[in-house]
Structures are given as structure tokens and as C-alpha cells.
Amino acid sequence: MKKLKLLALTAVALLGVTGVANAADMLQQDDFVGISFWVISMGMLAATAFFFMETGNVAAGWRTSVIVAGLVTGIAFIHYMYMREVWVTTQDSPTVYRYIDWLITVPLQMVEFYLILSAVGKANSGMFWRLLLGSVVMLVGGYLGEANYIDATLGFIIGMAGWVYILYEVFSGEAGRAAAKSGNKSLTTAFGAMRMIVTVGWAIYPLGYVFGYLTDAVDPVSLNVVYNLADFVNKIAFGLVIWAAATSSSGKRAK
Ligand SMILES: *C/C=C(C)/C=C/C=C(C)/C=C/C1=C(C)CCCC1(C)C
Numbered sequence: 176m177k178k179l180k181l182l183a184l185t186a187v188a189l190l191g192v193t194g195v196a197n198a199a200d201m202l203q204q205d206d207f208v209g210i211s212f213w214v215i216s217m218g219m220l221a222a223t224a225f226f227f228m229e230t231g232n233v234a235a236g237w238r239t240s241v242i243v244a245g246l247v248t249g250i251a252f253i254h255y256m257y258m259r260e261v262w263v264t265t266q267d268s269p270t271v272y273r274y275i276d277w278l279i280t281v282p283l284q285m286v287e288f289y290l291i292l293s294a295v296g297k298a299n300s301g302m303f304w305r306l307l308l309g310s311v312v313m314l315v316g317g318y319l320g321e322a323n324y325i326d327a328t329l330g331f332i333i334g335m336a337g338w339v340y341i342l343y344e345v346f347s348g349e350a351g352r353a354a355a356k357s358g359n360k361s362l363t364t365a366f367g368a369m370r371m372i373v374t375v376g377w378a379i380y381p382l383g384y385v386f387g388y389l390t391d392a393v394d395p396v397s398l399n400v401v402y403n404l405a406d407f408v409n410k411i412a413f414g415l416v417i418w419a420a421a422t423s424s425s426g427k428r429a430k
Contacts, residue, residue: 180227200264208396209224209263211403216255219261222248222411236294237421243287244414245345247280249387251410259283268387268395273402274318280410281310284373286340287417289368294424295359302350313337327388335381345370372413379405408424 202209226245231237254276261269285306292298314336318403320330345351345366354366387398 180230182333184224186326186358188348201258202263206263206266206416207404208266208399208403209259211261211400212262215403215407216252216259217256218411219248219252222414223252225417226414229422232416232425233421236423237290237291237424240287240294240417241292241421243283243290243413244417247283248410248414250279250283251276251406262399268399270318270321274314274321277314278311278318281306281314284410284413285310287413288345288366288369289415291369291420292353293360294349294421295362297348297353297357297362299353302344302348302353305344305348306350307335309341309344310335312328313341317380320382321388331384331389333382334384338381342374356389361420361424365416367412370417372416374410376409376412379408 176414202213217278223245226241226248230245235240254272258269258276261267261272286303287302288306289298292302293298316330316333316336316337319325320327320334351370354363357363370374383398383401383405386401387394
């Protein structure tokens with residue numbers, strides 16, 4: 176099992192390194208957006224290694240949640256390697272890679288709400304599908320707007336509707352009520368923290384969209400810095416919250 180994990184991590188790291196070898200242009204020392212792409216890609220790699228290594232330290236019911244946390248940062252790591260290349264060589268927004276990443280990682284994060292509820296036996300499939308639907312509407316709306324298939328304002332409105340629907344589900348919908356009634360301290364703490372991330376941490380993305388697309392000049396510099404910082408918080412901190420609940424619920428102190 177240990178060897179298998181190591182092998183998987185090495186494969187992920189090698190995939191990333193191959194991207195670097197093809198670089199036509201190198202990072203410039205005053206390219207701070209490019210630097211932020213580098214720093215965050217390394218943070219994603221470290222978080223991925225950490226989450227996978229920790230799966231052995233949590234109770235069986237929580238293991239899937241911690242694995243999914245590692246999948247989220249691992250998928251983001253690979254996309255960051257590509258996004259970084261696009262930025263460093265063209266100084267343009269890597270919109271398509273970013274949205275492919277979001278399209279995979281955001282639904283996985285929604286699944287996390289379902290998984291932690293299942294870890295304590297409080298989940299049902301309706302929650303799963305509603306959270307999934309909300310995230311797909313949010314992202315498809317945003318992409319169509321950012322990639323100019325539809326009016327940027329219309330894309331924003333569709334995206335906001337998806338997000339509000341997700342917030343409703345985790346606060347007042349069935350998932351929110353199930354968490355409140357669960358009677359499991361680790362679960363309610365984690366659920367509350369994840370919900371705050373989805374509210375406050377996620378608010379950064381529509382703000383980035385507003386500054387990057389809806390204001391007069393499309394400004395790729397501020398848009399990418401904002402999105403990068405947001406990903407760092409929303410993927411790594413989100414995973415750490417789950418890991419902390421998993422370890423405390425498994426009777427081990429968070430190290
Ligand atoms: C790891 C990546 C994450 C957590 C990405 C989250 C993205 C969002 C919450 C995006 C939200 C948007 C809206 C709420 C309005 C329309 C534009 C979007 C897609 C940027």
C-alpha cells in the first residue's frame with residue numbers, strides 16, 4: 176500500500192516535470208503572476224502528498240473523504256503546471272485549463288459534503304445530485320461568459336444562480352439540516368468550516384470575474400492573481416478541514 180502510494184505520487188510529479196521540459200520561455204523575475212502560479216502549483220503538490228500519506232491515519236469511514244481531498248489538490252497540481260506555462264509564455268489567462276480544473280475539482284468538493292455526511296450515516300443521494308447540479312450550472316455559466324459564447328453579464332447571472340443554490344443546500348437545505356442534527360462534533364465542526372469556505376472563500380471568484388470581465392478593461396493580471404490565491408485557500412484549506420475532522424473523529428490528535 177505504501178509503495179503503491181509512492182508510485183502514484185512519483186507518476187504525478189513526473190507528469191508535471193514533463194511539462195516544464197517543453198517550456199519555450201522562462202519565468203521572468205518581475206512576473207509576479209507567473210511566480211504565484213509557481214508557488215501555488217508547489218503548494219498543491221505538497222498538499223497532495225500530505226493527504227495521501229495521511230489516509231492511513233484515519234478511521235475507515237473517513238478515508239474516502241481524505242482521498243478525495245488529495246484528488247482535488249492532485250488534479251489542481253497538474254492543471255497548475257499547464258496554466259503556469261500558458262501564463263509564462265503568453266501572459267494571457269489560461270481560461271480553458273482553469274475551467275477544466277474547476278469542472279472536475281468543484282464537483283469533487285461538493286461530493287465531500289456528501290461523503291462526510293455518509294461517514295456518520297446521514298447522507299442521501301438527493302443531496303449528492305443537487306450539489307452536483309448547482310456546481311455544474313455555476314461553472315458552465317461562468318465559462319460561457321468568460322469564453323465569450325454568451326454575454327459576460329448573462330454568464331455571471333447564471334453562475335451566481337448555481338452558487339446561491341449550493342449555499343441554500345448546505346445552509347438550509349437537506350444537507351445543512353442533516354449536519355445540524357447529526358450529533359457528531361467532528362462532523363458539525365468540519366461541515367461548518369467547509370460551508371464558510373464555500374461562502375467566503377468562494378466569493379473571491381465572482382469578485383475576480385467582476386474585476387476581470389465586467390469592468391471596462393479586461394485585466395488578466397488581477398484576474399489571475401485573485402483566482403490563484405482563491406484556489407490556494409479553497410482547495411488546500413478545504414482539504415485540511417476534512418483531514419482535521421477525520422483525524423479527530425478517528426481518535427487521533429491532529430498533528
Ligand atoms: C478549486 C476551485 C474552486 C473552488 C472554484 C470555484 C469557483 C467558483 C465558486 C466560481 C464562481 C463563479 C460565480 C459564482 C459567478 C460566475 C462566475 C464564476 C464561475 C467565477
